[in-house]
Amino acid sequence: MGDPPFAVLVVDDDPDTRENLRDILELDGYAVEGAGTAADALARDDWPRYGAVLLDRRLPDGTAEDILARLRAAAPEADVVIVTGSADVAATIAAFRLGAADYVLKPVSPDELRARLGRIAGHRRDRAALRAASAARDRALEELRATTQQLWQAARLAGVGELAASIAHELNNPLATVSLRVEGVLAKTPPDDPRRRPLEVVQGEVERMGRLVANLLNFSRAGREQVSTVDVCDEVAKTLDLTDHHLRKRGIAVGPEFAPGVPAIYADRQQLRQVFLNLVTNAADAMPAGGRLTPRVRTGTLPPAREAVVVEVTDTGVGIPPDHLPRVTDPFFTTKPEGQGTGLGLAICKRIVDQHHGALEIDSRLGEGTTVRVTLPVKNGANVAGLHAG
Numbered sequence: 275m276g277d278p279p280f281a282v283l284v285v286d287d288d289p290d291t292r293e294n295l296r297d298i299l300e301l302d303g304y305a306v307e308g309a310g311t312a313a314d315a316l317a318r319d320d321w322p323r324y325g326a327v328l329l330d331r332r333l334p335d336g337t338a339e340d341i342l343a344r345l346r347a348a349a350p351e352a353d354v355v356i357v358t359g360s361a362d363v364a365a366t367i368a369a370f371r372l373g374a375a376d377y378v379l380k381p382v383s384p385d386e387l388r389a390r391l392g393r394i395a396g397h398r399r400d401r402a403a404l405r406a407a408s409a410a411r412d413r414a415l416e417e418l419r420a421t422t423q424q425l426w427q428a429a430r431l432a433g434v435g436e437l438a439a440s441i442a443h444e445l446n447n448p449l450a451t452v453s454l455r456v457e458g459v460l461a462k463t464p465p466d467d468p469r470r471r472p473l474e475v476v477q478g479e480v481e482r483m484g485r486l487v488a489n490l491l492n493f494s495r496a497g498r499e500q501v502s503t504v505d506v507c508d509e510v511a512k513t514l515d516l517t518d519h520h521l522r523k524r525g526i527a528v529g530p531e532f533a534p535g536v537p538a539i540y541a542d543r544q545q546l547r548q549v550f551l552n553l554v555t556n557a558a559d560a561m562p563a564g565g566r567l568t569p570r571v572r573t574g575t576l577p578p579a580r581e582a583v584v585v586e587v588t589d590t591g592v593g594i595p596p597d598h599l600p601r602v603t604d605p606f607f608t609t610k611p612e613g614q615g616t617g618l619g620l621a622i623c624k625r626i627v628d629q630h631h632g633a634l635e636i637d638s639r640l641g642e643g644t645t646v647r648v649t650l651p652v653k654n655g656a657n658v659a660g661l662h663a664g
């Protein structure tokens with residue numbers, strides 16, 4: 275027999291028969307236990323071990339037909355082989371209706387017993403294979419369901435982005451009109467007129483709306499790769515401008531640390547903005563009760579000795595558990611509730627940073643905070659291979 279044999283329970287009131295069967299079966303590698311009565315057998319608590327039960331048709335406390343139903347209920351995984359005399363064949367056939375798997379005639383021939391148990395072993399293998407296949411199918415279905423859900427969510431999010439862009443676009447004209455009109459009225463209002471101050475407030479707020487709309491349009495512009503020289507400090511500052519309200523509403527203090535003299539890099543501006551925006555929103559999400567966001571920009575190096583610009587986004591948030599750390603940049607890995615996270619943010623960041631031949635690293639301490647570090651090579655010719663100048 276190929277497979278590791280299973281355990282067999284021999285239920286027979288005759289100790290000699292039990293011993294004989296045990297000898298035969300143990301030679302074949304089966305583990306064997308015995309029971310002298312139906313009650314003994316039913317009282318066992320180690321049923322999961324048994325692959326087969328050899329059940330004498332006539333026991334002191336009942337026939338096989340009497341106890342089969344209870345036996346099958348106690349050990350649904352074990353096949354029951356009835357051991358019977360030739361006079362009882364009709365009754366034995368009746369036992370099949372109650373769930374017996376097979377029968378052997380007394381006196382038991384070792385070869386026949388071997389053949390019966392071999393068949394049972396085959397069935398068990400088939401059943402196990404079927405179960406494994408069905409579990410694999412369930413898993414695949416579940417994965418498919420989850421992926422479909424995530425794709426749908428991503429698509430919906432992309433749709434929201436487009437909607438936001440088109441609304442931003444629509445807002446441009448009325449904003450320009452308000453701005454012009456206010457300017458016109460202001461021009462006609464003498465400096466000491468008490469109505470001047472409220473008008474100036476309106477003008478200031480309209481300008482703010484205009485900046486927001488312009489930023490939104492910039493961010494949502496479809497990502498055609500467009501390589502140019504980029505001032506990283508400038509881009510990080512713009513991202514902070516755009517998220518300023520969002521962060522303040524959440525009680526997050528922002529303290530940028532931009533080193534002086536950071537060189538411009540050769541990169542795709544839109545894509546870098548996307549990276550910074552993702553890092554800032556992740557940091558904000560990690561600080562539901564407020565905290566401190568520290569964006570840093572400084573000069574650094576990439577191995578072996580390439581000049582680079584380092585951008586760090588540090589938060590004082592919940593942190594990332596060590597076992598999640600290797601997975602956070604996987605597409606669709608998210609710990610956020612449905613509708614809030616797509617699990618695409620860091621995956622996109624990683625792809626963009628890779629395309630720029632840079633590096634993305636994450637340091638995190640659970641309960642203390644997280645630093646995501648993006649290192650991008652300065653313009654040197656080597657960093658544009660994967661990017662097509664637009």
Ligand SMILES: Nc1ncnc2c1ncn2[C@@H]1O[C@H](COP(=O)(O)OP(=O)(O)O)[C@@H](O)[C@H]1O
Pocket residue numbers: 552556557560589591592593594602603607608609610614615616617618619620621644
């Ligand atoms: N700054 C951070 N602090 C704590 N956890 C983070 C941070 N950034 C990312 N994560 C973890 O990584 C996961 C994946 O992030 P991301 O790819 O942006 O997808 P999403 O934000 O949609 O969940 C998040 O769900 C979160 O568990």
Ligand SMILES: [Mg+2]
Pocket residue numbers: 552555556617618619620
């Ligand atoms: Mg995110």
